[in-house]
Amino acid sequence: MGETEPFVAIRSSATAEDLPNASFAGQQESYLNVRGAxxxxxKVQECYASLFTDRATYYRHKQHFPHEKVALSAAVQMMVFSKASGVMFSVNVANGNDAQIVIDTIWGLGEYIVLGKVTPDHFVINKNNLQVVERSVxxxxxxxxQTPGGGVHEAPVPADRAIRPALxxxxxxxxxxYAKxxxxxxVCYMDMEFAxxxxxxxxxxxxxRPETVWSNKNNKQATKESTVSMNKTEKILIKGLPASPGVSTGKVxxxxxxxxxxxxxA
Known part of the structure; x- marks a missing residue:
């Protein structure tokens, strides 16, 4: 604080985000480590313009949401010089267990966890006593x-730090x-980001922001995990953790x- 030109994040926030039956979060652009008026x-103008990208326009069309009913604001936040970051849910989004909290975390800025470019450390915590009941490092x-002059860049994590928990x-x-x-x-399940x-x-x-999947399910009991046959000879390119159980499959x-x-x- 006290800097004349601090680094800030420009984050979009649309009125259509996190509705009861659809989550528009992530459809608009955000920008990190921005400096100077x-x-x-x-970047604020680019945030506004991102309301009409192909992706955002198609998603609104698919959800039958009128384009003229969407408004967007751009929040300007002080940057956190993140050495680690992640996402946290006050419900286990893999199975709907609301007696658990889930934390996923990586090194550096949180954009790579959202984009799925890095498999995060995964922690499941008992909501009553805050003890870790499941972990994957x-x-x-x-x-x-963060690039010193502004903007961001990708960098390798030193080998000794790469294998350590980020938290x-x-x-x-x-x-x-905090999640509790x-x-x-x-008074609802929450989806949070931290640095x-x-x-x-x-x-x-x-x-x-409110979690939009399990918050709207009547049955919040853990669902049975479905299994998918996999050819074990194939090389796994990247692994991830489910945001919610799948309900269907299809071609890509x-x-x-x-x-x-x-x-x-089709």
Whole structure:
């Protein structure tokens, strides 16, 4: 604080995000490590313009949500110099168990956990006593870092740090306590994002919004995990953790450019 031109994050927030039957979160753009009034104004304009990207427009059309009913604001937040970051849910989004809190974390800025570029450490915490009941600590080979002059860049994580948990036991316990308090305040399951400041080792909650999947299910009991047969000889390119149980399967057809949309096979 006290800087004349601090680094900030420009985060989009649309009125259509996190509705009861659809989550528009992530459809609009956000920008990290922005500095200077001119650049801030430019990125705010780009945030507004992202309301009408192909992705955002198609999603609204698919959800039968009128384009003219959506408004968007751009929040300007002080940047946290993140040495680690992640997401946290006050319900186990893999099975709907609301007696558990889930924390996923990686090194560096949180963008790579949202994009799925890095498999995160995964912790499941008992909501009553805040004890870790399940953990998965995995190698995290790359991280997204802040560039000194502005913007971000990818960097390799040193081998000794890559295999370590991105959070300590005390930090996991602290975050889980925040999750309980935030859920109690909003009276619903919550989806949160956090960052660990490299300069102060202080944890910051940078976003909290209602969780939109299990919050709307009448049956909040854990569902049976479905199994999928897999050819064990195939190389796994990347592993991830489910945001919610799947309800159907189907083919994927990749369209590299909007002009090739006619190649889509139903």
């Amino acid at each position: 001119e650049m801030v104004l430019a 995995v190698p995290k080979a790359i991280e997204l870092c 300590t036991e005390d930090q996991i316990h602290e975050l889980a306590g 308090k935030i859920e109690k305040h909003y 660990l400041d490299a300069r102060t080792d202080r944890l910051w909650l940078v976003q909290a 057809h990749v369209i590299a450019d909007p002009k090739d949309i006619d190649e889509f096979e």
